[in-house]
Amino acid sequence: MEAMTTWEEMSVLEKMQCQYWDMYKDAYGVRPRGINTSNWSEQDFEAEFEVLDGVINRESIARQASEEKAARDFELRVASMMDIGAKDREVALRWIHEAEGSNGDDEFLCYLVGLPYGYFRKEA
Numbered sequence: 001m002e003a004m005t006t007w008e009e010m011s012v013l014e015k016m017q018c019q020y021w022d023m024y025k026d027a028y029g030v031r032p033r034g035i036n037t038s039n040w041s042e043q044d045f046e047a048e049f050e051v052l053d054g055v056i057n058r059e060s061i062a063r064q065a066s067e068e069k070a071a072r073d074f075e076l077r078v079a080s081m082m083d084i085g086a087k088d089r090e091v092a093l094r095w096i097h098e099a100e101g102s103n104g105d106d107e108f109l110c111y112l113v114g115l116p117y118g119y120f121r122k123e124a
Helices: 012-028 042-083 089-100 106-113
Strands: none
Touching (some): 042 106, 089 106
C-alpha cells in the first residue's frame, strides 16, 4: 500500500488542484465532475479561483439574506404560537418542534426552517 502524499510534499500545481476542488464545492455545493485540471497552469488556476471567489461571495450574501428572512419569519411564528396559547417561548418552541418533526433537535429545526446553524445557542 502506497503512503499518501503530504501537503508539504505536493507540488504547487497539486496544491492548486486541491484548492480548486474545495473552492468549487464551496461555490456550487458539489465536487467538480468531468473537469480535467491535469494540464492547467498556475495562471489557469488563478483565473478560475477569481471566478469561484465571486460565486462564493454572491452565494454567501444570498445565504445570509435568506437566513435573516428565516429568522424574522421564525420569530413571528413564535409570537403567533404565544398569541394562540403557548404560555412562554419554551412552549412555543416545543410546539414548533412537534409541527416540524424535529424531535426537539434545535440544529435540525434550524435546517428545516432555514435558520442559521447555531441560532438557538445561548451566548456565554
